[in-house]
Amino acid sequence: MTLVDFGRMESGKIRISPRIGSPLGLVDGSEVFSSMFRYEAGDRGTFEIVLSPFGPENYREIAYVTIHVRDEPGALAQAAQFLKTRNIDILNSETVSSIPNVIMVWEMLVDLSFFGDSLTLKKEFDDAKHSRDAGLTMVDFLNVESSNLATRYTRGAAPGSDKVKTMALRKTEKKASTLAGGVFELPHAYVNFLGKDSGPVMFVAEPESWILSVVFLNDDSQLHKIKIDLPDRPGAIYEIMKTLGDLSINVLSGGTNVLVYYERMTCELVVDVRSSAVKGKAEIEKTLKERVAALGPQFSLTEVSSIAL
Structure with a gap:
C-alpha cells in the first residue's frame, strides 16, 4: 500500500517521519542510497529524489516472491528453509491464510544477491518439486518476479512517456548517506540542482519495493x-x-x-x-x-x- 506524507526541506535537510520511513527500512543509522531526476511537461517541471536502503551494487537482485503453502503447522518453516539454504534474504513480507485449513499465501520482497537470479530460483524450486523433495511436501507453488527498483533508480517515475521529459541528474549516488535523527541530508550536488535549500516536499513511499520518492512542491503550495x-x-x-x-x-x-x-x-x-x-x-x-x-x-x-x- 502506498503511503503519502508532506513536509519540508530546511537547510538542505529533510525529516522522514517513522510512519513513512520504518516500513522502508529508513530508520536512524541506516544507509540511504539516492538518485535525482528532473521532470518537465510543457512549461511545468519539478524535481524528484528517489531514496532506498538498497544501493547500486544489489538493486538488480531484489525480487518479488510469492509462495503457496498448505495451511498446516510447519508449512511456512519448509518455505523459509528452502530460501535459507540458498542464502536468500527475506525483506518485507506478508502472509495470510487465504483459505483456512487449506492454503496460505506468503508474499515477500527478497534479496538474491548471495544466490543468483530469479530464473535459477524458479528452476531449482520446480526441479525440487519434480523430484518430490521431502523438504517441500507442504509447499505447492513459488513464483518470482523482478522488482522495479532498478527502473525507478535509473529511469525515474515516467519511463517511456512521450509527454514527460525525464532527465537523470544523478543516476545513483554511489556513496550512501546515513540517517540520523530521522533526517536525510541532501548531497551538495542535489541542492545545487534545486537552486535552493528549503521548500515543501511530498513523500510517496512504496513499501513493496522499498522506495521513497521525495517530490518538490511549489513554494506557494497551500x-x-x-x-x-x-x-x-x-x-x-x-x-x-x-x-x-x-x-x-x-x-x-x-x-x-x-x-x-x-x-x-x-x-x-x-x-x-x-x-x-x-x-x-x-x-x-x-x-x-x-x-x-x-x-x-x-x-x-x-x-x-x-x-x-
Missing part, C-alpha cells in the same frame, strides 16, 4: 485535506473531480472507500489551492460545501483541514 461522502454509482467521482477542477483546485493524492455497496462511499483527498480563487480554510469549506451539496442529496463535504508545510 494544501488541505478534504473528505466527501458520495453515492456509490458510476459518475459520482467524476462529479467531484469536475467540481474541484472548475475551482482550479489540484488533487495531489487521494483514495476512495465503499461504505455501503451500491449505496454510499467516501472520498478523501489532499488538494492544493494555490491556483484557485478560493483561499483559506473557511472559504474553502464554505465554497466546497455549497458546490458538493448541489450535486445531490447523497453528496456532502464532511471534513476540511489544513496541512502545515
Whole structure:
C-alpha cells in the first residue's frame, strides 16, 4: 500500500517521519542510497529524489516472491528453509491464510544477491518439486518476479512517456548517506540542482519495493485535506473531480472507500489551492460545501483541514 506524507526541506535537510520511513527500512543509522531526476511537461517541471536502503551494487537482485503453502503447522518453516539454504534474504513480507485449513499465501520482497537470479530460483524450486523433495511436501507453488527498483533508480517515475521529459541528474549516488535523527541530508550536488535549500516536499513511499520518492512542491503550495461522502454509482467521482477542477483546485493524492455497496462511499483527498480563487480554510469549506451539496442529496463535504508545510 502506498503511503503519502508532506513536509519540508530546511537547510538542505529533510525529516522522514517513522510512519513513512520504518516500513522502508529508513530508520536512524541506516544507509540511504539516492538518485535525482528532473521532470518537465510543457512549461511545468519539478524535481524528484528517489531514496532506498538498497544501493547500486544489489538493486538488480531484489525480487518479488510469492509462495503457496498448505495451511498446516510447519508449512511456512519448509518455505523459509528452502530460501535459507540458498542464502536468500527475506525483506518485507506478508502472509495470510487465504483459505483456512487449506492454503496460505506468503508474499515477500527478497534479496538474491548471495544466490543468483530469479530464473535459477524458479528452476531449482520446480526441479525440487519434480523430484518430490521431502523438504517441500507442504509447499505447492513459488513464483518470482523482478522488482522495479532498478527502473525507478535509473529511469525515474515516467519511463517511456512521450509527454514527460525525464532527465537523470544523478543516476545513483554511489556513496550512501546515513540517517540520523530521522533526517536525510541532501548531497551538495542535489541542492545545487534545486537552486535552493528549503521548500515543501511530498513523500510517496512504496513499501513493496522499498522506495521513497521525495517530490518538490511549489513554494506557494497551500494544501488541505478534504473528505466527501458520495453515492456509490458510476459518475459520482467524476462529479467531484469536475467540481474541484472548475475551482482550479489540484488533487495531489487521494483514495476512495465503499461504505455501503451500491449505496454510499467516501472520498478523501489532499488538494492544493494555490491556483484557485478560493483561499483559506473557511472559504474553502464554505465554497466546497455549497458546490458538493448541489450535486445531490447523497453528496456532502464532511471534513476540511489544513496541512502545515
